[in-house]
Amino acid sequence: xxxxxxGATALWNINQLMTQAPQSGPKFPAAVDRxxxxxxxxxxxxxxxxxxxxxxxAAPHRAVxxxxxxxxxxxxxxxxxxxxxxxxxxxxxxxxxxxxxxxxKTVMPPQQFGKPVSGYVKPLDAPPxxxxxLTWLQDTPVxxxxxxxxxRWNNNGTLTVSKGIGSPVSTLWADEWSxxxxxRTGFVQVRSxxxxxxxxxGQLSAAPARMRITPxxxxxxxxxxxxxxxxxxxxxxxxxAGGLFGHARD
Numbered sequence: 001x002x003x004x005x006x007g008a009t010a011l012w013n014i015n016q017l018m019t020q021a022p023q024s025g026p027k028f029p030a031a032v033d034r035x036x037x038x039x040x041x042x043x044x045x046x047x048x049x050x051x052x053x054x055x056x057x058a059a060p061h062r063a064v065x066x067x068x069x070x071x072x073x074x075x076x077x078x079x080x081x082x083x084x085x086x087x088x089x090x091x092x093x094x095x096x097x098x099x100x101x102x103x104x105k106t107v108m109p110p111q112q113f114g115k116p117v118s119g120y121v122k123p124l125d126a127p128p129x130x131x132x133x134l135t136w137l138q139d140t141p142v143x144x145x146x147x148x149x150x151x152r153w154n155n156n157g158t159l160t161v162s163k164g165i166g167s168p169v170s171t172l173w174a175d176e177w178s179x180x181x182x183x184r185t186g187f188v189q190v191r192s193x194x195x196x197x198x199x200x201x202g203q204l205s206a207a208p209a210r211m212r213i214t215p216x217x218x219x220x221x222x223x224x225x226x227x228x229x230x231x232x233x234x235x236x237x238x239x240x241a242g243g244l245f246g247h248a249r250d
Contacts, residue, residue, distance in 0.1 A: 001025065003032025003046060011037075011057065026055035026063060036074065038082040038098040042106045045074070045082050045097055052084060054097050054110055062108040066097070073134035073141070077176050083117045085124075085134050085141035085153075092124035094141050094153070119155035127151045128161060135174040137196060144169050144181060150196055162196060165189050173211035180220050182207050188232065190220055202232045 001011045002022075009025035009032060012018060030049030038045050038054070046053045047068060055063035070087035074097075082098040099112035117139070124141065131143035131151070143151040150164035167183040174180075178192035178199065186204035190213065191197060200220070208222035220232040 001035060001037060001044070003028075003035040003048075005031045007032060007048060009035060009044060009046070023057075025057055026061035028053055028055070028063075034074075036076050036082060038076065038080050039103075039106075039110060040080045043082075043098050043110060045076075052097060054082075054113065056106055056108060058106065064109040064113060066095075066114060071131055071134050073136055073174070075136035075139070075176070077139070083136070083139075085136065087131065087134065090123070092126060092153075094120035094124065120153065120157060122157045124153050124157045125159050127159065132169055133172045135172060135179055136176070137174070137179060137191070138176060142179075142196070144172065148183065150191075152196060170207040171209070171211055173213065175213055177217060178213055180211050180213060182211070182222075188220070188222070190232075192217075200232065204230065 001009060003009050007028040007030055010022035011025050012022045025044055028046050028048035033047040035044055035046040042057060044055050044057055050069055051065040052068045053063050053065045055061055072084050072086040075083040083094060083096050085094045094117040096112040096115050096117055098110040103111045127143045127145060129145045132146045133144040135142050141153045144164065145151065146168055148165040148167045148169060150162045152160045154160060165181050165183050169181050170184045171182040172179065178190055180188060180190045182188045182204065184207055186207050188204055189201045190199050192199045204222065206224050208224045211220060211222045213220050218233055223229040
């Protein structure tokens with residue numbers, strides 16, 4: 001799937017040749033900044049025009065939205081459910097955008113849209129400082145503060161604060177099971193499990209512009225926008241095209 005600057009979207013069937021024409025998806029009112037597939041391929045979730053939208057993939061396209069004027073982090077789990085942890089004018093909250101796991105039909109708004117994520121019905125306690133990033137680790141909302149500290153929200157909305165990477169974060173990449181953070185010097189950590197424990201770390205020659213973790217969880221891939229890339233595995237590092245990783249640290 002691709003989201004365009006004019007708000008249009010296009011989707012390809014992965015079971016067919018990529019040379020075939022894509023399916024036209026819903027069009028959003030402004031440029032599509034980020035987009036996710038949800039609800040067993042029935043919905044698109046998109047960040048567009050200062051809002052988080054949920055739209056039906058099949059025509060006629062219908063959509064609902066919630067404001068996204070503050071920071072937010074999106075959770076997409078293996079079942080196709082999508083939640084958001086948000087900083088709003090009323091504080092911090094964690095709520096569903098799509099929780100259509102047990103709903104076989106496409107409905108609008110989606111099942112549980114806008115309702116609190118289980119365990120986070122009460123408003124979340126505010127972090128000790130304004131977050132630089134909001135994200136999730138499995139079903140746990142997490143905030144990364146500007147000084148590198150990590151904040152985990154517990155099921156009752158209270159906070160657990162840990163040291164984190166120890167310096168300001170430059171780049172974040174997260175999936176359902178782990179996230180990677182890099183500070184401004186290029187030091188990278190991968191954290192996983194609900195305890196936010198460090199699973200690996202290493203030194204890059206520069207902070208990357210983009211990162212991702214492979215679906216099997218083995219490799220962290222990074223690129224810096226100047227043609228340099230690298231891959232950090234468990235206890236070893238590999239580099240390509242100029243080399244972005246210096247060394248791994250266990």
